[in-house]
Amino acid sequence: MYGSTNLSEEDAKRMNSTVEDPEKLEAFESRIARGEKIEPQDWMPIEYRKQLIRMIEQHAHSEIVGALPEGTWITRAPNFRRKLALIAKVQDEIGHGQLLYSAAETLGKTREEMLNDLLNGKSKYSNVFNYPAKTWADIAVIGFLVDGAAIVNQVINSKGSYGPYCRALERICYEESFHLKQGHDNVVYLATGTKHQRAILQDAINRWYVPLLHFFGPPDKLSAHSEKLMKWKVKLASNDDMRNQFLDQYVPKIWELDITFPDPNLKKNNDGIWEFSDPDWNEFKRVINGAGPCNAERIAVRKFAEEAGRWVRAALMNPTEKYVAPLA
Amino acid sequence: METLDPRIKRLSLETSTEVEKTNSHLITYEVFHQEKRGKHVTHVGIVHASNPEMALVMAKEVFGRRGKTTNLWVVKTSDVYTFSSEDEEMFETTPEKTFRDPAYYKVRDRIEKFQNKNKV
Numbered sequence: 001m002y003g004s005t006n007l008s009e010e011d012a013k014r015m016n017s018t019v020e021d022p023e024k025l026e027a028f029e030s031r032i033a034r035g036e037k038i039e040p041q042d043w044m045p046i047e048y049r050k051q052l053i054r055m056i057e058q059h060a061h062s063e064i065v066g067a068l069p070e071g072t073w074i075t076r077a078p079n080f081r082r083k084l085a086l087i088a089k090v091q092d093e094i095g096h097g098q099l100l101y102s103a104a105e106t107l108g109k110t111r112e113e114m115l116n117d118l119l120n121g122k123s124k125y126s127n128v129f130n131y132p133a134k135t136w137a138d139i140a141v142i143g144f145l146v147d148g149a150a151i152v153n154q155v156i157n158s159k160g161s162y163g164p165y166c167r168a169l170e171r172i173c174y175e176e177s178f179h180l181k182q183g184h185d186n187v188v189y190l191a192t193g194t195k196h197q198r199a200i201l202q203d204a205i206n207r208w209y210v211p212l213l214h215f216f217g218p219p220d221k222l223s224a225h226s227e228k229l230m231k232w233k234v235k236l237a238s239n240d241d242m243r244n245q246f247l248d249q250y251v252p253k254i255w256e257l258d259i260t261f262p263d264p265n266l267k268k269n270n271d272g273i274w275e276f277s278d279p280d281w282n283e284f285k286r287v288i289n290g291a292g293p294c295n296a297e298r299i300a301v302r303k304f305a306e307e308a309g310r311w312v313r314a315a316l317m318n319p320t321e322k323y324v325a326p327l328a
Numbered sequence: 329m330e331t332l333d334p335r336i337k338r339l340s341l342e343t344s345t346e347v348e349k350t351n352s353h354l355i356t357y358e359v360f361h362q363e364k365r366g367k368h369v370t371h372v373g374i375v376h377a378s379n380p381e382m383a384l385v386m387a388k389e390v391f392g393r394r395g396k397t398t399n400l401w402v403v404k405t406s407d408v409y410t411f412s413s414e415d416e417e418m419f420e421t422t423p424e425k426t427f428r429d430p431a432y433y434k435v436r437d438r439i440e441k442f443q444n445k446n447k448v
Binding site (some may be wrong): 041042068071072091092095098099102105110111152167168169173176177218297301312316317318321322324325326327328 | 356375388406412
């Protein structure tokens, strides 16, 4: 295969059908069962391709949009050391977006198509980035708990079956460990600081608690979870399992600072399962579907960047170059 | 609510709803990274760029942000020639060719047998 586009004409035709060659499907499934990775040029079921595009694309958008609330605080960071760390973190997030768009692109959807779908609302991104960062304590909580939640999800997904996604995630997790540490450092400084610092931290935690519970998606009893996606190692843990792992890792680290969560029912049972008040899942749906406090603003900023940068991209474009999908 | 984003406060956004056409976009370059002088240069991912110089700038930003880097290479994706993944089986017999392994050659038994015979 010479400089292939990874979506062959035959595959492109197949994109709208759900019928798979049983022999190829069996070989594909047994390869995954053996723990082998699937690479872009390999045969794969259409549904596998579609689900992965959707998932990786959403993840990429979340990185890009996720940098926006934090970006608002670069000019207002409390000191130079915090400013340097925040700039580095925001730059990392954009880099992670690039890595993930590339991984999704190997499956046959171009980066421009994905960015267009973000702007026209066809594709989604994580709920948590539609909330405002009102005070510096929000930056601390985002750095520690939002990134912490993302890492739980990413570490699990890095064990998946699609090679390019796993490789991108391994790199991302490695870089995110700095985000987490600087976020923790920031939280601890506020928690052990003045009365006012403790108060803004407590206020931020109160506001982020529900969005963080929402972050892992609806409870298993409400979400249509697919055995097939588990078998194909597209999904590797249930929403509830990931949420529980997050609570287990992070709640004690907030409690030890004598900061509370706004939920009297939050506690760990003897069987290791965390109990909490069921958050309002209608709010989650509203925010995901565009009606959160900051959705319009996030898309507006993204749209401005897209439009303001258009002349640069047009000037750079070399029309004689033929696009092919990336190899790995 | 009033926006907290200085970019929104600073700039009056255009109201155009036009979305960029998808048939014109930057090509991709495969990126290779060398950690230390003397080590292998290994594939790490891709970047989008209009020319190799810009690809190197992008590669530095995305793949040179942590740890050590000695050098980065970029190669236009369309210039990379590969086998088809269906041809993977042509490499299958390589591990069977044990006569290529140093461990295949065991002569100690023979030497000992030879020496024992001479002692008699």
